[in-house]
Amino acid sequence: MIYERRTKDQLAARVARDIPDGAVVNLGIGQPTLVANHIASSREVLLHSENGMLGMGPAPHSGEEDYDLINAGKQPVTLLPGGSYFAHADSFAMIRGRHIDICVLGAFQVSVTGDLANWHAGDTNAIPAVGGAMDLAVGAKQTWVMMDLLTRQGNSKVVPVCTYPLTGVSCVKRIYSDLATLECTPGGLRLVDLVDGLTHAELERLVGLPVMPPPRSPAGP
Amino acid sequence: MIYERRTKDQLAARVARDIPDGAVVNLGIGQPTLVANHIASSREVLLHSENGMLGMGPAPHSGEEDYDLINAGKQPVTLLPGGSYFAHADSFAMIRGRHIDICVLGAFQVSVTGDLANWHAGDTNAIPAVGGAMDLAVGAKQTWVMMDLLTRQGNSKVVPVCTYPLTGVSCVKRIYSDLATLECTPGGLRLVDLVDGLTHAELERLVGLPVMPPPRSPAGP
Amino acid sequence: MLNKVAASVGDALAGVEDAATVMIGGFGTAGIPVELIEGLIAQGARDLTVVNNNAGNGDTGLAALLAAGRVRKIVCSFPRQADSHVFDDLYRSGRIELELVPQGTLAERIRAAGAGIGAFYTPTGHGTELAKGKETRLIDGRQYVLEYPIHGDLALIKAERGDRWGNLTYRKTARNFGPVMAMACRRTVASVHEIVDLGGLDPEAIVTPAIFVSQIVKVERRATQAGGFKQ
Amino acid sequence: MLNKVAASVGDALAGVEDAATVMIGGFGTAGIPVELIEGLIAQGARDLTVVNNNAGNGDTGLAALLAAGRVRKIVCSFPRQADSHVFDDLYRSGRIELELVPQGTLAERIRAAGAGIGAFYTPTGHGTELAKGKETRLIDGRQYVLEYPIHGDLALIKAERGDRWGNLTYRKTARNFGPVMAMACRRTVASVHEIVDLGGLDPEAIVTPAIFVSQIVKVERRATQAGGFKQ
Numbered sequence: 001m002i003y004e005r006r007t008k009d010q011l012a013a014r015v016a017r018d019i020p021d022g023a024v025v026n027l028g029i030g031q032p033t034l035v036a037n038h039i040a041s042s043r044e045v046l047l048h049s050e051n052g053m054l055g056m057g058p059a060p061h062s063g064e065e066d067y068d069l070i071n072a073g074k075q076p077v078t079l080l081p082g083g084s085y086f087a088h089a090d091s092f093a094m095i096r097g098r099h100i101d102i103c104v105l106g107a108f109q110v111s112v113t114g115d116l117a118n119w120h121a122g123d124t125n126a127i128p129a130v131g132g133a134m135d136l137a138v139g140a141k142q143t144w145v146m147m148d149l150l151t152r153q154g155n156s157k158v159v160p161v162c163t164y165p166l167t168g169v170s171c172v173k174r175i176y177s178d179l180a181t182l183e184c185t186p187g188g189l190r191l192v193d194l195v196d197g198l199t200h201a202e203l204e205r206l207v208g209l210p211v212m213p214p215p216r217s218p219a220g221p
Numbered sequence: 222m223i224y225e226r227r228t229k230d231q232l233a234a235r236v237a238r239d240i241p242d243g244a245v246v247n248l249g250i251g252q253p254t255l256v257a258n259h260i261a262s263s264r265e266v267l268l269h270s271e272n273g274m275l276g277m278g279p280a281p282h283s284g285e286e287d288y289d290l291i292n293a294g295k296q297p298v299t300l301l302p303g304g305s306y307f308a309h310a311d312s313f314a315m316i317r318g319r320h321i322d323i324c325v326l327g328a329f330q331v332s333v334t335g336d337l338a339n340w341h342a343g344d345t346n347a348i349p350a351v352g353g354a355m356d357l358a359v360g361a362k363q364t365w366v367m368m369d370l371l372t373r374q375g376n377s378k379v380v381p382v383c384t385y386p387l388t389g390v391s392c393v394k395r396i397y398s399d400l401a402t403l404e405c406t407p408g409g410l411r412l413v414d415l416v417d418g419l420t421h422a423e424l425e426r427l428v429g430l431p432v433m434p435p436p437r438s439p440a441g442p
Numbered sequence: 443m444l445n446k447v448a449a450s451v452g453d454a455l456a457g458v459e460d461a462a463t464v465m466i467g468g469f470g471t472a473g474i475p476v477e478l479i480e481g482l483i484a485q486g487a488r489d490l491t492v493v494n495n496n497a498g499n500g501d502t503g504l505a506a507l508l509a510a511g512r513v514r515k516i517v518c519s520f521p522r523q524a525d526s527h528v529f530d531d532l533y534r535s536g537r538i539e540l541e542l543v544p545q546g547t548l549a550e551r552i553r554a555a556g557a558g559i560g561a562f563y564t565p566t567g568h569g570t571e572l573a574k575g576k577e578t579r580l581i582d583g584r585q586y587v588l589e590y591p592i593h594g595d596l597a598l599i600k601a602e603r604g605d606r607w608g609n610l611t612y613r614k615t616a617r618n619f620g621p622v623m624a625m626a627c628r629r630t631v632a633s634v635h636e637i638v639d640l641g642g643l644d645p646e647a648i649v650t651p652a653i654f655v656s657q658i659v660k661v662e663r664r665a666t667q668a669g670g671f672k673q
Numbered sequence: 674m675l676n677k678v679a680a681s682v683g684d685a686l687a688g689v690e691d692a693a694t695v696m697i698g699g700f701g702t703a704g705i706p707v708e709l710i711e712g713l714i715a716q717g718a719r720d721l722t723v724v725n726n727n728a729g730n731g732d733t734g735l736a737a738l739l740a741a742g743r744v745r746k747i748v749c750s751f752p753r754q755a756d757s758h759v760f761d762d763l764y765r766s767g768r769i770e771l772e773l774v775p776q777g778t779l780a781e782r783i784r785a786a787g788a789g790i791g792a793f794y795t796p797t798g799h800g801t802e803l804a805k806g807k808e809t810r811l812i813d814g815r816q817y818v819l820e821y822p823i824h825g826d827l828a829l830i831k832a833e834r835g836d837r838w839g840n841l842t843y844r845k846t847a848r849n850f851g852p853v854m855a856m857a858c859r860r861t862v863a864s865v866h867e868i869v870d871l872g873g874l875d876p877e878a879i880v881t882p883a884i885f886v887s888q889i890v891k892v893e894r895r896a897t898q899a900g901g902f903k904q
Contacts, residue, residue, distance in 0.1 A: 081641025092777030302872025313546030
């Protein structure tokens with residue numbers, strides 16, 4: 001079988017396609033940030049940044065950066081008309097209070113039942129840092145993960161049980177990866193879609209876990 | 222002995238005299254509201270109203286009432302330059318978080334150790350209503366009570382133990398009354414001042430409780 | 443296009459279900475969403491639990507909702523008022539349930555629901571009748587009472603200006619419970635006196651961000667006390 | 674006359690005691706009260722506990738305070754950064770204590786201190802290492818962790834405009850931790866870029882009311898990232 005991994009931009013576009021118009025979305029630091037580039041400008045999606053902003057716009061033109069206006073990744077951004085600023089406690093009240101429709105996060109590991117490990121690679125010498133990951137993981141109405149399916153060593157990042165320290169328990173609903181989109185359910189993994197040329201059987205071999213077929217016909221990649 | 226009760230205005234003036242410049246003060250509904258009239262306009266005291274205002278000013282001129290601008294007693298008021306509006310949760314965070322320097326409340330009964338009863342006269346047929354009294358009683362840095370010392374029947378409203386339902390436990394620091402000013406201490410009542418002509422002995426007879434003498438010479442009424 | 447502007451109060455309130463918990467903003471004459479309450483009466487939902495600071499005044503607004511027999515229970519801090527006769531009669535005849543909550547605890551329990559807090563310890567009410575049967579805890583030498591969030595199905599609030607995303611500002615002390623009630627309910631409907639273009643509200647001065655608002659509807663400012671301005 | 678305007682940063686920071694808990698606002702480049710941190714270094718208090726979202730960047734500001742050996746413990750959500758070498762060295766050599774707190778829990782614990790809440794249950798962190806040893810509780814089918822307030826002796830925050838009563842507004846995302854830190858400390862010092870006459874701030878748009886502020890001091894806007902504007 002010949003199949004190609006989704007590029008980072010293809011993956012971001014795949015995630016963007018599933019975000020409903022009008023949704024309030026928090027995009028985590030790193031790869032999830034790319035999703036914003038793939039939401040058509042004709043659509044209205046409200047981007048929330050946990051440092052205190054709703055209605056976040058794109059990066060400013062070079063030379064127009066305002067270092068009082070940054071996103072959670074500490075990069076200069078802009079605010080759209082209709083956007084608002086608020087304090088940290090209010091921003092995390094939005095998150096914890098389940099007002100964010102979708103949060104997209106990176107991950108080191110996700111378990112079949114949706115446990116998430118994304119804040120600490122388990123190296124006991126590393127200086128730990130958690131930021132808003134734990135709040136987002138359990139607070140959003142839906143937490144989606146965006147990651148490569150396999151590590152560089154070829155091991156599945158979707159695992160029966162996370163071995164890295166947890167960020168949240170049973171919180172991931174969907175995994176968008178370079179090879180497939182999966183849903184975490186109480187009964188285990190369920191397939192949403194695959195890249196062209198990758199078979200269900202080959203996916204199960206790569207993940208090393210059973211993957212239930214989609215309830216109906218899967219959406220294209 | 223001949224003595225005269227302080228009038229309501231004299232009592233309000235007595236309370237006003239003890240409020241330091243720059244203090245943040247919440248004046249309860251009813252008699253405590255009068256205190257505002259006795260704070261000299263040359264002084265700056267920040268009045269807090271628990272419905273969401275700091276820097277409350279006097280009543281508006283007749284015909285200039287704005288019914289979106291009312292105090293906790295639901296009377297039209299004004300806002301001074303430097304005043305601010307905020308929501309209920311923030312307003313009670315100020316109260317509960319001990320940011321109000323002084324709160325002045327009315328009372329049915331106060332115990333020698335500062336228990337306060339001011340929300341319910343104990344009539345089982347009455348419809349109960351508490352408002353912000355319990356928050357104010359325990360939240361302010363200092364809770365002062367302003368009341369007549371005796372009921373119409375001549376019974377002391379300062380009691381060994383409150384018989385009416387409590388508003389707060391050990392929360393009253395000072396009692397400003399028509400006959401005397403008293404402090405509630407863990408050791409019992411202590412005299413601050415008396416109206417002219419009333420003796421310490423006669424006060425103790427009226428209250429029916431021992432009253433410690435002031436630590437130093439009492440201030441005049 | 444994200445457009446939360448409803449064409450009418452009737453449209454905004456379609457589908458309110460029986461037995462819903464409805465939070466209604468307002469304190470005294472300020473911030474009562476009179477038109478939305480009238481809309482709820484017209485809409486017809488019954489067996490409601492209402493969360494409000496008071497329990498209605500005179501014969502209009504919340505008092506009219508009570509008089510129409512739509513309210514099973516009221517959660518409030520100060521039901522008894524000079525003109526609360528509608529509530530008083532229902533209460534004395536056992537036809538309405540009352541949960542009395544200190545005002546600050548009411549605001550904080552509503553905020554807790556909106557902020558995803560499972561429960562919190564407050565010093566307010568400790569040692570009083572209103573804390574009877576509640577868990578208490580000594581923390582750092584001070585006694586606290588455990589209080590739980592109040593979640594709502596619908597919030598009806600009165601704001602001043604709004605835009606099509608649902609951002610809101612308020613006017614003076616009419617702000618009161620609006621911001622926390624908007625956070626605590628699955629659906630929040632706000633009346634406004636003015637709808638401005640997107641970007642027409644100062645992003646530094648928006649009090650309730652769009653995320654907390656489901657629909658807004660424009661109502662005319664009335665020449666009444668509840669309307670705010672004297673005219 | 675109530676005048677909270679300090680003549681200088683030095684005046685504003687007089688009397689900070691050793692072993693104080695100092696909350697310092699800022700997130701990334703936004704809202705760091707650089708001049709106040711420099712003032713604290715000059716003032717000389719030591720053995721401090723610092724509460725901040727991060728643990729310093731580069732060699733200035735909080736990193737300089739750490740490098741000067743003034744900080745015993747830091748409470749933060751995200752110490753590790755590309756340029757957090759000062760903290761990293763202190764931490765690896767065991768010369769600084771770290772309490773790692775999820776960002777939203779950090780903000781809420783600070784708010785709880787300011788709002789008089791004795792403790793609260795949050796879903797954040799349940800089942801993770803950061804909740805180890807903490808009380809948990811099942812509420813309405815969901816697991817929560819019990820968290821306690823963080824009280825401070827001194828808050829150093831960066832605001833935009835202020836008046837002599839101490840009212841504050843902020844600028845864009847520089848608002849971040851300022852409003853809650855101002856609530857949670859016995860003493861709050863805010864730097865502002867402009868001091869306006871009383872009444873010069875819109876009462877509807879004041880973010881931190883005067884009640885939470887002890888002193889304000891004017892600092893010039895710098896042509897640096899931390900200053901906000903590019904110049």
